[in-house]
Amino acid sequence: MLTGQETGEIWFVYDGDCPVCTYAARALRIRESVGALHLLDARADRDHPLIQRITAAGLDLDEGMVIAFGDRLYHGADALQVMALLGSSHGWFNRLNAALFRSPAIARIAYPLMRAGRNLLIRLRGAAPIGNLTAR
Template identity: 45%
Template sequence: MHREKILLVYDQECPVCRAYCQIVKIRESVGDLVIVNARECSEVLNEITAAGLDLDQGMVLKMGKKLYYGSDALHALAVISSRSGALNRINYYLFKSERLSSLFYPPLRFCRNLLLKLLGKSSINNLMNS
């Protein structure tokens, strides 16, 4: 039986994003989570850029043909996540609500952007490169 591939596109240069993507697990019944580095050319990156989604301002989750962006991506991940392990349970409770996700996401994005600046990392600039 063919399992759906669910793509999570994130910034591998961000240590917090990288840690999150290594920890988050989805339920086996949903499909296979495939982690995609937003800094490497790929078909899904082209699709995200064509949709006008700025990867410097949010991660993207692709399920089927639908793209979830920023807080919507975190919320969708929480809904399909496994509850195994303390960090996956925390992820679920923090982001299972669309309202909480949209409340928490802007400060998380700000911290990510500040961290990258402090580390001297460049922006992804996927919209500028299109």
């Protein structure tokens, strides 16, 4: 997954209508040695070039968050694992994230459950899907 050579800009693309996603975006800290973290709300910034790149790659933002790091896009469980690998040890959220999701197997098992919770929260809030893969 990661070669250990990556540094620079890290983009976390999340659903701004999901309270858990928003908390994760605000709580996530990346080790300083890795690079700068940028947050991108997929609902608020629909015309951002990175959203266009994600859409062109066929990644469904209703099915998972995206981490853009180097020239790669990580989606869903892969993004969760990258967050764990790049995260700092600052704060309980980052320590828990690293402990749980460094393992690809655990990330793959946990992510569908997390996505189901996110989808339930979105429905309860009455928010429409992001729909980045549907024609506007």
